[in-house]
Amino acid sequence: MSRLTQYVVSCVLSMNWRLFVLLKTIYCILKQYWFVAMVVSFLGSAEILSNLSIPLFLEGVSAGFPSPAQDFIERTLDLNELCIAHPAATFFVRVEGHSMVEAGIHSGDILVVDRSLNAKHGDIVIASVDNEYTVKELSLSPVGLLAHNPSYPPIWLEGEHSLEVFGVVTNVVRSLKR
DSSP, X not given: OOHHHHHHHHHHHTTOHHHHHHXXXXXXXXXXXXXXXXXXXXXXXXXXXXXXXXXXXOSOOOSSSOOOOOSSOOEEEEHHHHHOSOGGGEEEEEEEESTTGGGTOOTTOEEEEETTSOOOTTOEEEXXXXXXXXXXXXXXXXXXXXOSSTTSOOEEOOTTOOXXXXXXXXXXXXXXXX
């Protein structure tokens, strides 16, 4: 059973119909549409994650010259605690495309998206323009969505175009082994 199927079953069983309908709608839209060569695929909600404590060394790691390592762990860190401020409003999407590479977002990356945050000028957001989803930087003056790759033009919203910000990207998860 896929993760999405497991999550849908858990939503149905918990009678969280509103969330179930929203996720089903998002999933169907994301499966059908491609927008300006960068799309996102819904991966799941943060509500269903369990705690996972991983050792955290508070001693910094030098990115220049090596420094002596500390031989002890200062505390543990739960990655959910680090990446997810509002579990009920957080979900994950996988990026497809190259329009945001200069913002450090590459095809195959997983984005952590928080729907509870109010999007501000300059935030990286998941947005819908005329019912097509994309990840871009939000511009409020003038209103538009900006790519972070010179090969992709900005999307300026004039006239009859509709913009809906679906959530603010808070973190990028990338595997260094591809």
